[in-house]
Amino acid sequence: MIHFVGAGPGAVDLITVRGMRLIGEADVIIYAGSLVNPGLLDYAKKNPDIYNSAEMTLEEVAEVMSTADKEGKSVVRLHTGDASIYGAVREQMDILDAMGIEYDSTPGVSACFGAAASLNIEYTLPDVTQTLIITRMEGKTGVPDRESIESLAAHRTSMAIYLSAGMTEELSKRLMDAGVCGDMPAAIIYKATWPEERIVICTVSTLGKRAKEAGITKTAIILVGDAVTHTKYSRSKLYDPTFSTEYRTAKGELQK
Structure with a gap:
């Protein structure tokens, strides 16, 4: 199984709990070394195979994924931020589809x-x-x-x-x-x-x-x-006492 994981914006503690768990379980980690905080690799188990995709082509990344999958290994493809934004993941997924390899996605903080x-x-x-x-x-x-x-x-x-x-x-x-x-x-x-x-x-x-x-x-x-600079805006209706919602009935005038 290939797991596409969003690494978050940079701070190592801003990866999701699921993302951290998948890194810890992975036999193979392919990470975007030009942008992903290498400190995230500290969540990995002892001696996984680690590849820096900044030095690889799409075909080389796919080959690593394919080989690992054939060997029954768990693979994490670690992308910066959230992989759905400028992550170039669709082309990787299309190759995996063509190979019949299963994959899933874990979101990250962009x-x-x-x-x-x-x-x-x-x-x-x-x-x-x-x-x-x-x-x-x-x-x-x-x-x-x-x-x-x-x-x-x-x-x-x-x-x-x-x-x-x-x-x-x-x-x-x-x-x-x-x-x-x-x-x-x-x-x-x-x-x-x-x-x-x-x-x-x-x-x-x-x-x-x-x-x-x-x-x-x-x-x-x-x-x-x-x-x-948030200097020009109006108070929202979400907590406005004069505004009724599904969960709350309006109560009198808004205090200024």
């Missing part, structure tokens, strides 16, 4: 949620936005035209922008070209939840300058939107 925890923010603030857009800039690999930064920024929602820390100057320009105000709050979070985490609070217009000053060019997530 970087945008680790970053939100580090900043103590809420992405979906009442009367500000109820939407979070997760996206990236086109770099060595493109994105569909309909998903350009300009088209997504036009929605004025909270945005979590992955894989773009080396393009902050361009990102800043394109956001403003799309009509986003230069003073819109933004944040750059380097290695969210890792011990070496760094947080830079800035604005859309100063993204490039602040990233350069901090020396951040990779392994960071960029957040854009009023949620970053």
Whole structure:
């Protein structure tokens, strides 16, 4: 059996309980060494076979999985964050399907949620936005035209922008070209939840300058939107005493 496991955003204690258990039971671990905290391997049992997929091709990863499965071994494929976001897992699963090899998935905490925890923010603030857009800039690999930064920024929602820390100057320009105000709050979070985490609070217009000053060019997530500074929002209806829900009847006026 192959277990795809989300490693979480960085801190070793932010992996799920199930993920930790599967690592501890695995005979073979294939981990994304360029991004996964190697401290997670400390959860492994004694002397598993460990492979760093940063040095491997898809075909080589598949060969390790296939060989281990034929030998009746348990395999953990350890991906950074949550494997469903920029994890390139579908192509691995398709190969396993073709080989008739069983697999399952264990979710993980993605970087945008680790970053939100580090900043103590809420992405979906009442009367500000109820939407979070997760996206990236086109770099060595493109994105569909309909998903350009300009088209997504036009929605004025909270945005979590992955894989773009080396393009902050361009990102800043394109956001403003799309009509986003230069003073819109933004944040750059380097290695969210890792011990070496760094947080830079800035604005859309100063993204490039602040990233350069901090020396951040990779392994960071960029957040854009009023949620970053949470200064403009309305109280939610969830615990509003004047609002009835399935579990609670409205009681009088809201206290100011």
